[in-house]
Amino acid sequence: MKKTDILFTSILATAMTSSSAFAAKVTPFQSAIAEETFQTEIVNRALEALGHNVGKINEVDYAVAYKQISQEANSDDISFMAVNWAPLHENMYQKAGGDKVFYRKGDYIEGCAQGYLIDKKTADKHNIKYINDLKKPEIAKLFDNDGDGKADLAGCTPGWGCEKVIEHQLDAYGLRDTVEHNQGSYSAVISETITNYKQGKPVVYYTWTPYWVSGILKPGKDVTWLQVTHTAHPVTKDTTLPNGANYGFNVNSMRIVANKSVGEKHPEVAKLFSIMKLSVNDVSAQNQLIKDGQSQPSDIKRHVDSWIKANQRTFDGWISTAKAAK
DSSP states (O other), X not given: OOHHHHHHHHHHHHHHHHHHHHSOEEEEEEOSXXXXXXXXXXXXXXXXXXXXXXXXXXXXXXXXXXXXXXXXXXXXXXXEEEEEEETTTHHHHHHTTGGGTEEOOSOSEEEEOEEXXXXXXXXXXXXXXXXXXXXXXXXXXXXXXXXXXXEEEEOOOTTSSHHHHHHHHHHHTTOTTTEEEEOSOHHHHHHHHHHHHHTTOOOEEEEESSSXXXXXXXXXXXXXXXBOSSOOOXXXXXXXXXXXXBOSSOOEEEEEEEETTHHHHOHHHHHHHXXXXXXXXXXXXHHHHHHTTOOSHHHHHHHHHHHHHHTHHHHHXXXXXXXXXX
């Protein structure tokens, strides 16, 4: 073979490899929570703008998503999830392989608060400030809806991570005898809680932001956050906030987690994932639209279109910065 032929073959092979690596197959993951689709679809749009082939979102339990993404650690393709709650999901993340199998840089959505709340009327009347106060039988009975003498805490769906924190704290704060952790479909559990509130009944529940619940039961007006007397968390040693308040949970960030090979084979995607930022308030506003009935795929597509149009300069900046990294 002539040197020119060898050179041509080498150049062609390099070009084909580069092209193949660029036009990767993308598999997005999220849970079955419809409110997570908005942020996932914004990432999808950005990946499409970079020339990748984005497939349908896989809705699975978080633990399953981490496992499946970890199995693609060395793949030429891209698998990602835009709802890696840090530090809430840290145990699941590490159990699936941690930094050895995942690429994770940057914070996509910051300022995600979570914790326990009760209706403000009951809190003010009985001077309830801490979840620990529910250790008192006379306080717990105020929130008893089924007659067993225990407070009915609207809690967390199994498999989300938050349920393990709540279960840990029920033991740590001595609440097992006075508090019932109601689990199941969160949307069903919290809907019942909102109904009880509207009927004038005392309520105690767990929730997080961004989510539509705080748009209906407004903290400071309708409900109040409960604090804890001391940190008792299965993952982190201190949940105290800079202002001295302690709600028992860290303020989380939602991060984009992808298969490890993204950092090596798709530098433009690695850069994109590290720089994307989405306001927690924008997510909450979109979640409220879902609660108001705009929950169909066509609705969420419209929401994404509107967000990108309103933030075109930011979106274009992500793309140009990512392309420069390639």
